[in-house]
Amino acid sequence: MPSGGSPSSVRTMVAERDEVAVVAAARRPGRPFPRRTRRGSRAERLAPFVLLAPAVLIIVVLRLWPLVLGVNFSFTGDGDRNGMPVGLDNYATLFADPLFRTALRNVGLLVLLLPVAVAIPGLLATFIYLRVPGHRVFRGVYFFPAVLSPVIVGAIFNLLLAYDGPLNTLLGGVGIGPVDWLGDPDVAIFAVVGVHVWATFGMALVVFLAGFSALDPSLLDAAKVDGATLPQTIRHVIVPALTRTIQFVFVTTMIGMLTSMFGLLFVMTGGGPEGSTYLPEYYIWVQQGQFNQPALASAASSVLFVIMLVVGLAQIAVLRRTGREV
Amino acid sequence: MAGRRLTRWVVAVPMAGLALATIYPLVFTTNVAMKTRREYILDRFSLSDSLRWDNIAAAWTNVGMSRYFLNSAVVVTCSVALLLLFGSMAGFALARLRFRGSSVLFLGILAALFIPFQVIMVPLARIMADAGLVDTYPGLVLAYVAQFLPFTVFLMTSYYSTVPAEIVDAARIDGNTVYGVYWRIMLPLGAPALVSVGVLNALFCWNDVLISLLMMPSADHRTLMVGVTSLRGQYSDDIPVFASGVLIAAVPVLVVYLFLQRRIADGVTAGATKG
Numbered sequence: 001m002p003s004g005g006s007p008s009s010v011r012t013m014v015a016e017r018d019e020v021a022v023v024a025a026a027r028r029p030g031r032p033f034p035r036r037t038r039r040g041s042r043a044e045r046l047a048p049f050v051l052l053a054p055a056v057l058i059i060v061v062l063r064l065w066p067l068v069l070g071v072n073f074s075f076t077g078d079g080d081r082n083g084m085p086v087g088l089d090n091y092a093t094l095f096a097d098p099l100f101r102t103a104l105r106n107v108g109l110l111v112l113l114l115p116v117a118v119a120i121p122g123l124l125a126t127f128i129y130l131r132v133p134g135h136r137v138f139r140g141v142y143f144f145p146a147v148l149s150p151v152i153v154g155a156i157f158n159l160l161l162a163y164d165g166p167l168n169t170l171l172g173g174v175g176i177g178p179v180d181w182l183g184d185p186d187v188a189i190f191a192v193v194g195v196h197v198w199a200t201f202g203m204a205l206v207v208f209l210a211g212f213s214a215l216d217p218s219l220l221d222a223a224k225v226d227g228a229t230l231p232q233t234i235r236h237v238i239v240p241a242l243t244r245t246i247q248f249v250f251v252t253t254m255i256g257m258l259t260s261m262f263g264l265l266f267v268m269t270g271g272g273p274e275g276s277t278y279l280p281e282y283y284i285w286v287q288q289g290q291f292n293q294p295a296l297a298s299a300a301s302s303v304l305f306v307i308m309l310v311v312g313l314a315q316i317a318v319l320r321r322t323g324r325e326v
Numbered sequence: 327m328a329g330r331r332l333t334r335w336v337v338a339v340p341m342a343g344l345a346l347a348t349i350y351p352l353v354f355t356t357n358v359a360m361k362t363r364r365e366y367i368l369d370r371f372s373l374s375d376s377l378r379w380d381n382i383a384a385a386w387t388n389v390g391m392s393r394y395f396l397n398s399a400v401v402v403t404c405s406v407a408l409l410l411l412f413g414s415m416a417g418f419a420l421a422r423l424r425f426r427g428s429s430v431l432f433l434g435i436l437a438a439l440f441i442p443f444q445v446i447m448v449p450l451a452r453i454m455a456d457a458g459l460v461d462t463y464p465g466l467v468l469a470y471v472a473q474f475l476p477f478t479v480f481l482m483t484s485y486y487s488t489v490p491a492e493i494v495d496a497a498r499i500d501g502n503t504v505y506g507v508y509w510r511i512m513l514p515l516g517a518p519a520l521v522s523v524g525v526l527n528a529l530f531c532w533n534d535v536l537i538s539l540l541m542m543p544s545a546d547h548r549t550l551m552v553g554v555t556s557l558r559g560q561y562s563d564d565i566p567v568f569a570s571g572v573l574i575a576a577v578p579v580l581v582v583y584l585f586l587q588r589r590i591a592d593g594v595t596a597g598a599t600k601g
Contacts, residue, residue, distance in 0.1 A: 152533075166370070
């Protein structure tokens with residue numbers, strides 16, 4: 001739902017590799033149309049293509065073609081050298097730019113924080129599934145920020161995280177702080193990622209709960225009869241049963257972090273302080289929108305695409321390995 | 327047994343705390359929106375003494391939120407309508423018609439699902455500029471349709487795959503053309519999926535800021551979310567009006583969430599559960 005409630009994160013949520021195969025298999029018509037329609041007019045035979053034409057045309061021209069064009073741009077120059085082939089110059093400029101290096105370092109930080117961002121909704125979903133008191137309310141409430149635009153979330157947290165704002169007042173009450181959440185270069189990126197997790201954990205929670213609905217309840221009963229503690233139940237029953245859901249959430253959460261934090265960055269920090277909260281997507285926007293350097297921006301886009309591909313391939317590798325073990 | 331019940335409460339209390347933390351930011355913002363500027367500066371936490379609509383009214387008229395709201399409403403409505411039309415047409419053809427190249431087309435559309443907007447935004451901006459579509463409503467609508475169409479086609483295809491082929495056959499024997507089958511049978515049958523996908527797409531488009539920033543540079547054409555980002559600069563010293571602007575942009579989403587929460591959750595998990 002989300003760059004809005006994170007469109008990109010949801011968009012990718014439906015695209016796990018496995019169910020793609022399932023859909024591909026299921027969509028095969030059970031039976032072709034009755035024979036006699038074969039003599040149908042030419043218009044009839046062309047019908048599938050007519051029905052598909054708008055979708056295919058739009059997707060090819062406005063999604064697939066730009067991808068090719070973008071890679072091409074990244075090997076041409078900006079400004080005076082507009083359109084001229086420059087080889088790898090843009091990539092050299094890119095990796096020499098401290099801002100882009102910060103952006104890449106922040107991607108590394110996101111990877112490190114990923115397990116936390118997956119574990120939180122996983123644990124909460126477990127408790128909700130085990131029916132802690134109030135589980136129905138929790139489910140509805142936790143999911144709610146996920147439908148809000150990052151712009152709204154960012155704007156609200158601008159108020160909450162202000163130096164003299166509510167959070168610092170609260171912390172001051174217990175003798176901590178005040179912390180300059182969005183003004184301290186060492187803190188700001190954590191503040192923004194924290195807000196992103198706050199805004200999106202409900203999405204992963206719902207996916208986890210859907211995974212739980214496919215879990216065999218008798219396994220949990222058996223664990224209970226055997227006197228397993230909660231941590232034991234989670235470790236030996238729930239985690240193995242939900243392996244695929246967990247992997248799915250890992251990948252979608254990572255993709256969400258890489259592609260749907262623009263709104264937050266734009267509203268909360270503008271990439272600052274001192275460029276400390278840059279991410280590749282923000283860098284691309286700044287180079288394209290502010291500095292009018294489309295070729296350099298395209299090079300950054302290509303790098304981002306490679307990062308996403310690596311995430312995707314890592315997922316496939318993990319799936320293969322677990323597939324072999326089972 | 328008593329031990330177990332205790333554990334449950336030990337877990338439930340922090341979870342209730344988290345639920346509070348999930349709700350509080352919006353409550354705080356609403357409360358601020360009801361305060362006068364003076365009230366806010368003196369004490370930003372106390373409950374506002376009255377429901378005051380001045381700030382909302384000020385944000386709606388003075389800052390141009392009404393204009394932005396209208397822009398968003400128009401663009402989102404057109405985008406969702408086109409997405410549902412094109413998505414269901416393609417979904418029906420891919421799920422229930424047999425023709426050469428069907429799987430190639432399906433895989434091509436699927437591949438497009440994995441291309442993030444940030445990766446193609448630079449060349450897309452140039453294509454749109456060359457076509458004279460930058461800063462126009464059709465341009466932004468087209469950009470949204472292109473962005474969310476692969477997802478829509480994918481979900482509609484998987485939904486139509488669950489419709490029994492016999493229904494289509496029967497309709498054909500009754501003398502319907504392929505288009506007749508689509509219009510009279512598949513479109514009405516697809517209603518549940520169309521509602522779910524439609525609500526999700528409406529949220530995506532309504533909440534977007536990056537595509538809108540890129541496609542609609544002039545102030546008059548701003549969508550609501552871009553309008554909210556510009557509020558901050560204009561009203562940095564009048565926080566209650568700023569908070570009111572944020573509320574105006576959030577309320578439609580809240581209403582949709584209250585009524586269609588299940589639908590949204592279903593749409594989000596549609597892919598995850600099918601495996």
